Amino acid sequence: MVKFEGACIFGQSGGPTSAINASAAGVIQEALKQESITAVYGAAHGIKGILNEQFYDMSKENNEELNLLKTTPSSALGSVRYKLKDSSVDDTDYKKLLEVFKKYNIRYFFYNGGNDSMDTCNKISKYMQKVGYDCRVMGVPKTIDNDLYGTDHCPGYGSAAKYIATSTMEVFLDARVYDTGMITILEVMGRNAGWLTASTALASKYDHGPDLIYLPELDFDMEKFLQETVSIYNKNKKVIVAVSEGAKTKDGAYIAELGSNLSKDSFGHSQLGGTASILANVVKKETNAKVRAIEFSLLQRCAAHISSLTDINESYLAGQMAVKYAVEGKTDQMVAFERAEGSEYKCNIKLMNLTDVANTEKKIPREWINDNGNNLTDDYINYALPLIQGESRPPIVDGLPRFSKLKKIFAKM
C-alpha cells in the first residue's frame, strides 16, 4: 500500500464565534502531531487565502499561543464570506485551487464554518474527486446559529447561549430596580433559526427569563405581540421580551425592514434601526411606558470571557477528530455530534456526508415552542442546558484577558 501523505490546509469561514479558534487549535495541534501530514498551513481568510496563496506556516507558532486559541474569540486566521460558483458554470476558482493544492502538495483540506462554508467545502471535495486529485476533505462545523443539519448542535452555540442566558438574567434584575413600569426588548441574532433567541429561556430556570420570546420559526404578528406585551405590562408593570433579529411577518417581511413604513404610520417620520428598537417604538406608542431596546449585537458571538467549557472542549474535539478521521482515510464528510441516550449528557462524534449537510438549515421543532408561540417548552431547556455547562475563561493578566497572538508567518515554497 502506498503511503498517503502530504500537506494540510485549514481555513476559517463565515461569522466568527467564541469557539471557532478552539476548533482551529484542535485541527492544528493534531495535524502537527501526525506523521503523514508533512506541513500544516493556515489559510488567511479562508478560501480567499488559498486562492491568493496567502497562508501561514503553523509549525512556526508557539504551542502556548496555540493553546490560547481555545479561549480567544473571533477567527484568528481571518475569515471570509465567499460563495464558490458551481464548477459546471465557472471553474476558474477550482482550477486555481487545484494548482495551489498541487504546488504545495496539499492532500488534506479542513474547512471550519456553517452552512455556506460546508457548501464551499462540499464543492471543493466534489471537484477534487472529479478531476481525480487525491485529497481528503473534511468539514468542521461552527455556527452560533446552531442551524446545521445532521448534528445534535454546533460548536459555538453553547458559548453564545451561555452569554445570552447570563446577560438576560442580569438585565432582568437591572430592569426591575424601580417601582415604575418598564418594558425591555432584547434583540438576539438569528435570521432564520431561533436557537440563539431561544437561549434566553434558559434564564427562566432561575425565574430570570423573558416573559415573551418570539422566534423566526413562527410568523411575527404585530397585533399579537402588542396585545401580549401590554397585557403583561398592565398586570406586572415589568415586561421582558426577547425577539430574533430575523422575526418576519406572515408576508415574509423582516420587522427591521418594516421599520420605515411602520414608523411613518405611527410617528410621521421614517425610522432606521434594528428589530428591537422598532418594536420598542411601537410598544412605547401604545403604552407610554418606559421602554428600552437592547441589542446583544456582536457581543453575543465574541464574549470569550464567559464561554461554555462543554462547547470549547467539543469545538476542540471536532477539529481534532476531523484530522484523525482524515488520516484514517475518511473524506467528503463533516464531523458532527450525536447525543448519547441516557439521562447524563454525552455526545459522540459521527460523520455526515458533506452533500447532506451543505445548505440545509435546521430550525427549532414546533413542539419545542409553546402553544401560544411566545416561549419555549422544557424540551428545549433539556436540550440546551447541557451545552452551557462549565466555565471556559481566558487567562487574565493585569485584569484583562490574555488572548492568543499568532506570529502568522507566511508559508513559502
Added chain:
Amino acid sequence: MVKFEGACIFGQSGGPTSAINASAAGVIQEALKQESITAVYGAAHGIKGILNEQFYDMSKENNEELNLLKTTPSSALGSVRYKLKDSSVDDTDYKKLLEVFKKYNIRYFFYNGGNDSMDTCNKISKYMQKVGYDCRVMGVPKTIDNDLYGTDHCPGYGSAAKYIATSTMEVFLDARVYDTGMITILEVMGRNAGWLTASTALASKYDHGPDLIYLPELDFDMEKFLQETVSIYNKNKKVIVAVSEGAKTKDGAYIAELGSNLSKDSFGHSQLGGTASILANVVKKETNAKVRAIEFSLLQRCAAHISSLTDINESYLAGQMAVKYAVEGKTDQMVAFERAEGSEYKCNIKLMNLTDVANTEKKIPREWINDNGNNLTDDYINYALPLIQGESRPPIVDGLPRFSKLKKIFAKM
C-alpha cells in the same frame, strides 16, 4: 454618658450597578453585628420606602443570601430616583421621614448612591440636625459614572470598566476577521463625565483598544470626528471609535438629540436612536464602509459575571465602614477612598462632609486626555488599571449564575 442606640435603615438609590449590592451586604452584615443597632431595616426603593413605611427586616434574611449580594447585580432592595425639595420650600417629606424615624426609633441612616443620592442624604442629615433629632447619617458612594467629588474613585466603576475594557477587546478581535473595511462605533454610558468611555482605553494595553475615544469633557466636533475616522479608515481599513452617550457639540446639543436634524439633512428623513447609530450613519454616508454601532447599554452596569474583585471588596468595605464610623459617633459624612502614595495600589477610607460631596461632579482632568482630544494618556491608564484587578464572579449552578434571593419580609411595628 448615655448609650446611643436605635434602629438603622439602609437605602439604595439611583441607577443600579454590579457592585451596589456588595455595599448593601457590607452595611447590613456589619449592622447586624453591632450591639448599639437594635434593628436593621432595608428600605424598599430608597427614600420612597421610608416615606411609605415599606421596609424589610434584614435580620430575617439568611446570611448565605446576604453573602451572595456581593456577586448579585442591580439593587436588591429596589432603587429610586426621587429628588427631595429644600425643606425651606416644602418640608412635607421631611416631617414624614421624622415621624417614621421616631416611630421605629431609627437612629442610623445609611444611603447608598451617586450625586443626587448624596444630595438627598445631605438634606436629611441637615434637617434632622435642625429639628434636633439625634440620628447618625452616612453616605455610601456608588456610581459607575465615577463622578463623585472628593473620592479617588467610586464603587461600581471598576466593575463596569472591567466589563467595558474586556468587551472592547473582544469586539476589536471580532471586527477584524474579514479583509474588508469596517468601522465600529461603541457607545458607552456617561452623560457629563467620560470615565466609562475612557475605560475602553484599558483595552489598548494589549493593543486591542479603540483608535479614537471621544469624551463629553471636550466639545464634540462632527467634522473633526469624520476627518479622524476617515483618515484611519483609509490607512488601516479598520476603525474602532468609542464615544460617550453624552457627547455634545460646542453649542451644548447632545449628538443623540441632533439626530433628527442631522439625518434629515443627510438622508431626507428623521432618525431616532443613540449617539453611536447617528455617528454610524454619518460616517457610512461619507465612506460607504461597513459600519456597525454597538451600545453597551444596560449590560455595562449589570454584568456581575465579570466584576472587578478590587471593586467588589472596596464596595463591601465602604458599606461596612459607614456602619463602623456611625457607631463610633460620626455623622453627616460620606465614606470615600484616598489612594495611598507609592507604586503599589492601596486605598484608604476617609470621610467627606456630605455638604461638600452633594451635587458636585468630578470630570476627567484635561491633562489625562491627549492633545488631539481623541484618546487617553498613560495617567488615566495608571489611575484606572488597579481598579479592575481581580475576578469577582457569582457562583455558577447548572451553568448559570446563582444570584441572591432575599425573602424581603416587611418590618412591622
